[in-house]
Amino acid sequence: MLKQGTALTLLWLAGAALRLTILVVAPLLPLIHRDLGVNETAIGTLGSLPSLLFACAAIPGALLIARIGARQTLVAGLFVTAAGCALRGAASDIVVLYLATIVMSAGIAVMQPALPPLVRDWMPADRIGFGTAVYSNGLVMAALLGVALSLPVMQTLAHGSWRFALLLWGLPVALTGVLVLLFAPQQAVAGTGVPRWWPDWRDPLVWRLGFLAGSANIIYWTANTFLPDYLVELGQTQLISPVLTAFNGGQIPGSLFMLFWTGPLLRRKGVFAVIGLAVLASLGGVLLGGASTMLWSAGILGCANAVALVLALALPATLGAPQDVHRLSAAMFTISFPCSVLFPILGGYAWDATGIPALAFTPIALGGAAIIALTIWRQG
Numbered sequence: 001m002l003k004q005g006t007a008l009t010l011l012w013l014a015g016a017a018l019r020l021t022i023l024v025v026a027p028l029l030p031l032i033h034r035d036l037g038v039n040e041t042a043i044g045t046l047g048s049l050p051s052l053l054f055a056c057a058a059i060p061g062a063l064l065i066a067r068i069g070a071r072q073t074l075v076a077g078l079f080v081t082a083a084g085c086a087l088r089g090a091a092s093d094i095v096v097l098y099l100a101t102i103v104m105s106a107g108i109a110v111m112q113p114a115l116p117p118l119v120r121d122w123m124p125a126d127r128i129g130f131g132t133a134v135y136s137n138g139l140v141m142a143a144l145l146g147v148a149l150s151l152p153v154m155q156t157l158a159h160g161s162w163r164f165a166l167l168l169w170g171l172p173v174a175l176t177g178v179l180v181l182l183f184a185p186q187q188a189v190a191g192t193g194v195p196r197w198w199p200d201w202r203d204p205l206v207w208r209l210g211f212l213a214g215s216a217n218i219i220y221w222t223a224n225t226f227l228p229d230y231l232v233e234l235g236q237t238q239l240i241s242p243v244l245t246a247f248n249g250g251q252i253p254g255s256l257f258m259l260f261w262t263g264p265l266l267r268r269k270g271v272f273a274v275i276g277l278a279v280l281a282s283l284g285g286v287l288l289g290g291a292s293t294m295l296w297s298a299g300i301l302g303c304a305n306a307v308a309l310v311l312a313l314a315l316p317a318t319l320g321a322p323q324d325v326h327r328l329s330a331a332m333f334t335i336s337f338p339c340s341v342l343f344p345i346l347g348g349y350a351w352d353a354t355g356i357p358a359l360a361f362t363p364i365a366l367g368g369a370a371i372i373a374l375t376i377w378r379q380g
Contacts, residue, residue: 006183007122008134013176014115015138017078018108021085022050023146024169028154028162035162038094046094046101048341051221053105054112055337059199061110062330066197070114070121070326071184077114078177080107082170089166113329116317120325122184129262132314137255140306144248196323199331205319206328210335212272212374213312215367217340219279219305222367223247225344226351226360227286227298233357239291246295250302257303258310265311266318272374275311278304279368287358301364308371312336343367 025032029043065073084104091097115135123131150165158165199206227247228240258265265271278300285297312332320328343363350359 004123004127008131010176010180010184011115011119011122011131011135012138013172013179014074014078014111014118015135016142017081017173017176018111018115018139018142020142020146021081021104021166021169021173022108023143024150024153025088025166026147027150028165031162032097036091036094036097042094046097049098049101050105050108051337051340053102054109055334057106057109058113058330058333058337059197059327061113062199062327063197064110065114065117065326070117071180074111074114074118074184075177075180077107077109077111078173078180080104081111082174082177083107085170085173086167089163109333112333113326116313116320116329117322117325118184119314120317120322126263128317129266129314130259132317133255133258133262133310136306136310136313137259140251140255144252197327197330199327199334201331206331207335208374209312209315209328209332211370212308212315213332213336214339215370216305216309216312217336218343218363218367219301219308221340222344222347222361222363223298223301223305226347226357230357230360236291239294242295243286243298246298247302250299251306254303254306255310258307262310262314265307266314271311272371275304275308276368276370276372276374279308279371280365283361283364283368287361 029046032038033043061073061077064076068076081104084100084102084107087100087103088097091100116132119128119131119135146169150169153168154160154162154165158168224244224247227243231237231240231243282297282301282304285293286301289297316329316332317325343366347360347363350362351357
């Protein structure tokens with residue numbers, strides 16, 4: 001077993017690599033739009049490709065883990081992700097950019113089901129929740145820092161070139177792969193005999209975990225998608241940046257809180273009810289409150305979202321048999337990521353069909369209700 005300091009460092013870096021190369025591109029999109037001469041439909045497709053790949057490639061990732069082990073799969077995913085990010089910078093047209101994005105997203109997709117079995121393998125049994133919270137914190141921090149630092153990196157280190165900037169952002173991901181190769185143990189997590197990789201879709205646990213993680217995805221993507229247009233509709237454009245910052249910044253205290261409380265919360269039957277109620281109450285504050293209430297509520301919503309995500313990521317390693325963690329995780333991602341694509345579309349349809357902007361946030365209410373429904377499930 002790895003020394004805990006080394007294991008936690010590698011887990012944090014791997015968690016950061018799950019989101020870093022995706023979100024650094026958002027501030028660069030106007031430049032990509034101009035240089036490649038693409039329309040908004042093409043940009044929208046570019047944004048949806050990662051989530052689609054996360055769902056489609058999760059189970060092939062489980063197969064890869066079963067064949068070569070979780071450590072080797074993580075390393076392969078890191079190098080493929082870094083290469084895909086660099087290739088995006090070299091794209092000559094939108095088709096090449098799509099193909100590079102598919103490569104990058106496929107690398108991330110196979111990394112995701114590799115991390116839960118590695119947490120179980122690298123950490124003591126009573127520290128699995130903590131290890132999951134550490135790599136989840138890396139994911140959250142990379143999402144925020146990637147967006148915040150994308151333009152400064154381009155302007156200072158990349159000499160104003162978005163292409164060179166994407167090449168640079170692939171370097172820390174590749175370096176993480178090198179560190180895992182150097183410091184992680186050689187043994188594979190795959191079991192002996194005929195490796196199992198196909199999920200047991202008849203197992204209720206698969207669907208419960210999928211819907212829990214899917215609820216967290218729904219909350220995150222619906223809020224980020226519709227809050228700007230909702231505030232424009234209210235005539236509160238000055239609140240767009242503060243509210244989005246509050247929601248996404250609220251993920252930080254949520255992820256930090258889970259560093260210390262993931263283990264105890266995993267053993268509490270009512271934790272899902274509390275999270276779901278916090279989601280519903282904070283959504284009400286966003287939709288019904290004044291400016292101050294809206295800001296605080298957005299922050300609480302982001303915090304609750306982070307707590308739900310960490311719990312969802314920790315449960316496969318906590319509840320699954322050692323030889324089944326990878327395929328349980330893959331099934332969870334396969335179910336959950338389509339939710340982040342489908343439900344925001346349904347929210348937009350509800351707004352368009354009724355002319356009521358608040359109905360765009362119906363998916364968040366459904367996500368909160370789904371989390372509450374998991375209260376009837378006592379793990380263990």
